């Protein structure tokens with residue numbers, strides 16, 4: 664007989680809890696199914712898995728903000744010292760990559776923490792939520808999933824919270840399988856790990872948000888043909904740091920480069936990321952001419968924003984922020 668296992672489900676809403684016209688995959692309301700109703704869609708679990716649950720909120724993930732992240736991480740850290748063996752979080756897919764990365768940097772447990780969701784509402788023909796949730800619960804019960812950082816289980820694949828990104832607007836296989844983030848596969852209840860993220864996470868992370876009520880404001884600004892450099896003045900006046908979604912390998916015009924250099928004495932770090940979504944933004948003397956300009960390495964803009972915000976909770980030093988971007 665298998666050793667019994669206690670999995671705790673935290674629900675936040677998203678399309679997995681969405682309801683709409685029966686059969687249709689679009690035009691639905693996300694986050695409208697209660698946790699009990701969500702569980703009615705699940706195939707039966709084996710007797711050794713004991714499931715407990717709580718609803719954190721019931722929202723479209725575009726409503727997720729720093730405050731929700733801080734309460735979610737506090738709740739997981741508080742429950743991590745109980746007899747719970749693993750956590751599953753249901754979440755909308757639009758912001759799932761951001762929440763997974765934030766939790767990857769801030770939860771203080773080696774126990775499995777798995778996010779899942781769906782691309783089709785519960786009322787759609789061939790809704791994908793039940794299988795995703797079923798597999799996420801099984802994955803959370805597996806010792807192989809421990810100590811690997813926060814994971815996403817979606818459409819038969821296992822992704823690292825560090826590198827997962829949504830890459831399709833509506834298909835059920837919506838995350839980046841052909842990239843750094845796919846760590847392995849699910850086949851029914853079985854998990855098959857093939858890779859592991861080397862970036863620092865969870866118990867080894869230096870970020871402690873337990874006393875914070877808000878995160879330092881960091882904004883993302885896109886560069887595009889002819890983008891006016893004075894937009895940076897606005898962000899420099901309102902945010903503690905800026906991430907640029909540049910072109911190609913994190914590029915922008917010389918007018919932007921000069922404006923960023925002007926911000927250096929004002930203590931505003933500017934992280935160069937890329938709007939491409941794949942590849943690396945590495946050090947380039949052309950851009951890193953001013954010390955406040957830091958490459959995002961393999962982080963896309965929305966994840967670089969999270970890391971810069973957390974980095975600003977521990978340091979204002981440009982050099983130390985750069986070291987953090989190399990490690991996390």
Ligand SMILES: NC(=O)C[C@H](N)C(=O)O
Nearest residue numbers: 677678723724755756757
């Ligand atoms: N598939 C989804 O879950 C999308 C939805 N808008 C959400 O992120 O909440």
